[in-house]
Amino acid sequence: MIAPLSDAETMTASMNEALHPWQPTPAGATRLLGGHSQQPESFADYVQRGGYAPEAWAHAPGELIELVAASGLRGRGGGAYPAGAKWWAVAAGAGRPVVLVNAAESEPASRKDRVLLGLRPHLVIEGALLAARAIGADDCVFYTHDPAAKQTIEAARRELEHAGARLPRWRTVVAPATYVAGEASAAVTFVNGRAAKPTSKPPRVHERGVAGRPTLVQNVETLANVHAIAREGADRFRAAGTWDFPGTVLLTLNGAVRRPGVFEVPAGVTLAQVIAHLGGGAPHGIQALLPGGYYGGWLPATALWHGVALDPESLRAAGSDLGSAAITVIPESVCGLWQAVRLLRFFAAESARQCGPCTFGTAAMADALERVARGTPRADDLGRLHHYAERMLPGRGACGHLDGATAAARTALAVFADDIETHLRHGGCGRPTRSILPGLEDHRGDH
Amino acid sequence: MATTDTRTRLRVRVDPIRCTAFGFCAEFCPELFALDEWGYAWLKVRDVDGAAERLVRETARLCPRNAIFVDEIAIEDESDGTVLPALPRGDAPNRRS
Numbered sequence: 001m002i003a004p005l006s007d008a009e010t011m012t013a014s015m016n017e018a019l020h021p022w023q024p025t026p027a028g029a030t031r032l033l034g035g036h037s038q039q040p041e042s043f044a045d046y047v048q049r050g051g052y053a054p055e056a057w058a059h060a061p062g063e064l065i066e067l068v069a070a071s072g073l074r075g076r077g078g079g080a081y082p083a084g085a086k087w088w089a090v091a092a093g094a095g096r097p098v099v100l101v102n103a104a105e106s107e108p109a110s111r112k113d114r115v116l117l118g119l120r121p122h123l124v125i126e127g128a129l130l131a132a133r134a135i136g137a138d139d140c141v142f143y144t145h146d147p148a149a150k151q152t153i154e155a156a157r158r159e160l161e162h163a164g165a166r167l168p169r170w171r172t173v174v175a176p177a178t179y180v181a182g183e184a185s186a187a188v189t190f191v192n193g194r195a196a197k198p199t200s201k202p203p204r205v206h207e208r209g210v211a212g213r214p215t216l217v218q219n220v221e222t223l224a225n226v227h228a229i230a231r232e233g234a235d236r237f238r239a240a241g242t243w244d245f246p247g248t249v250l251l252t253l254n255g256a257v258r259r260p261g262v263f264e265v266p267a268g269v270t271l272a273q274v275i276a277h278l279g280g281g282a283p284h285g286i287q288a289l290l291p292g293g294y295y296g297g298w299l300p301a302t303a304l305w306h307g308v309a310l311d312p313e314s315l316r317a318a319g320s321d322l323g324s325a326a327i328t329v330i331p332e333s334v335c336g337l338w339q340a341v342r343l344l345r346f347f348a349a350e351s352a353r354q355c356g357p358c359t360f361g362t363a364a365m366a367d368a369l370e371r372v373a374r375g376t377p378r379a380d381d382l383g384r385l386h387h388y389a390e391r392m393l394p395g396r397g398a399c400g401h402l403d404g405a406t407a408a409a410r411t412a413l414a415v416f417a418d419d420i421e422t423h424l425r426h427g428g429c430g431r432p433t434r435s436i437l438p439g440l441e442d443h444r445g446d447h
Numbered sequence: 448m449a450t451t452d453t454r455t456r457l458r459v460r461v462d463p464i465r466c467t468a469f470g471f472c473a474e475f476c477p478e479l480f481a482l483d484e485w486g487y488a489w490l491k492v493r494d495v496d497g498a499a500e501r502l503v504r505e506t507a508r509l510c511p512r513n514a515i516f517v518d519e520i521a522i523e524d525e526s527d528g529t530v531l532p533a534l535p536r537g538d539a540p541n542r543r544s
Contacts, residue, residue: 200462355463356487392483398464 031240031248032224033119033264040152043159046122052165056130056230064134064230065091071234072246073226077102077182077219078295078323080245080312083226086216089206090135093214097137100191100210100217101128103144103153104175106182107293108346108439110326112250113220115262117149120224121156127223130230132168135216139169143187145177179294179350183399184217186352197352198399221250241267245311249325254438256284256331267311272304275329284331288415290437291315292323294343295404297411319411328437337419338433340412341370346440347405358402361393365409372420375427382420385409455497458520459507461488465514472515476506494520 069084181196209215258280468486
């Protein structure tokens with residue numbers, strides 16, 4: 001992860017200058033990543049910058065939850081669920097709560113959690129410890145796919161213990177790097193000693209999670225915001241971002257931009273600004289985007305010119321989602337429809353194969369769209385895709401995987417509608433069909 | 448649809464991990480259950496009123512996989528409680544009955 005770290009570092013600095021003229025609250029943009037070398041920030045440096053400050057720890061548990069609720073902090077792992085409401089729910093559960101720090105960055109297009117952990121492990125740890133204090137947890141589980149993240153976080157924890165801190169029980173668990181393993185119930189199931197696959201709801205993990213106890217599963221970026229809220233208050237946190245989605249967003253910019261990388265921006269900046277000023281523009285044009293990783297579906301390039309912004313509400317109104325803010329820009333110079341086929345193939349391959357509609361439905365959608373892309377559809381493949389994606393499959397999986405696949409299919413049918421016409425008529429569009437989706441590059445067996 | 452026992456409303460749920468496409472539900476209670484094209488239970492509506500309780504509970508009892516759950520829910524408004532739009536009959540591609 002050395003290269004992305006240095007990228008992130010340079011980009012964060014240049015980004016502040018680049019965005020300054022447009023941003024009412026430019027100060028928000030270096031809260032999490034700002035001002036660091038490529039090394040993980042040491043305990044001493046973190047404390048020097050106000051880390052583990054007594055004032056952040058002066059709140060009574062209930063006060064701290066109130067503060068997090070008042071800050072409007074929402075989850076950065078994809079669901080954008082209000083953190084305060086989640087903390088209340090866990091605290092009110094039956095039994096001693098557990099904190100599960102979700103660092104399983106399963107999203108192939110996302111690197112922001114790894115970058116954050118690599119730079120500021122103590123910011124994440126303090127957030128987790130504050131959360132544990134707020135909800136009354138005596139057990140923290142750090143859950144990741146990445147052995148390097150495990151080392152970083154364990155080293156930071158040892159520093160903290162060496163400094164004399166008394167910590168709750170703390171475990172680090174490394175799970176297999178599958179897409180569904182990052183889902184909350186899959187994480188809990190793995191920590192409980194079984195395969196990292198989602199379970200049916202109810203019960204939800206805030207009711208019955210690790211060892212049957214109420215469990216707070218929270219993404220690392222979400223937790224990294226807690227220190228500032230506890231120390232500086234809700235209003236300061238709200239100085240960046242939008243009313244509905246306060247704070248900053250760590251985003252991963254991929255695909256056909258001049259400068260891909262990990263950046264921190266105030267929520268609500270436009271996606272066009274992100275691409276132009278942070279990404280250095282898109283020299284090969286923009287055909288479409290995946291703004292929220294692979295879960296939220298496709299966004300047409302026209303949404304950029306209509307001012308779509310980096311917050312869940314704006315992106316949902318445009319038909320997609322913020323997800324984990326892993327943005328992939330598809331240029332005009334490759335076949336967009338084949339990217340959409342590749343994405344559906346990914347969902348089929350990553351299905352946990354527990355639920356029938358997901359096992360069969362994800363594959364059926366990928367097959368149908370591939371036949372369309374090849375210009376050799378079966379009768380009514382297009383109608384069938386609409387039927388699958390809009391009516392038959394949504395809401396029918398134990399986790400959101402199937403819904404992610406239906407969103408990928410439904411939005412592809414709309415965003416690539418003209419392309420589909422061309423492919424049905426000519427069997428292709430003449431552009432290269434190779435995948436440019438991060439982590440889903442073509443390999444043996446692909447077209 | 449207003450009945451004397453509309454104080455009770457039931458939410459029907461199929462556990463998609465448990466369901467392995469026996470299809471008994473759609474045979475026994477086609478008003479509520481369709482099958483998708485692979486034979487898995489596909490709920491047409493999620494909420495039913497108390498008048499259907501016996502039918503719904505009997506269907507749940509018949510499922511060889513115990514994949515059908517029926518929960519009582521509080522009535523929050525005067526709507527007919529149908530949260531998911533009812534599909535027209537015969538809509539599911541491979542309906543058997």
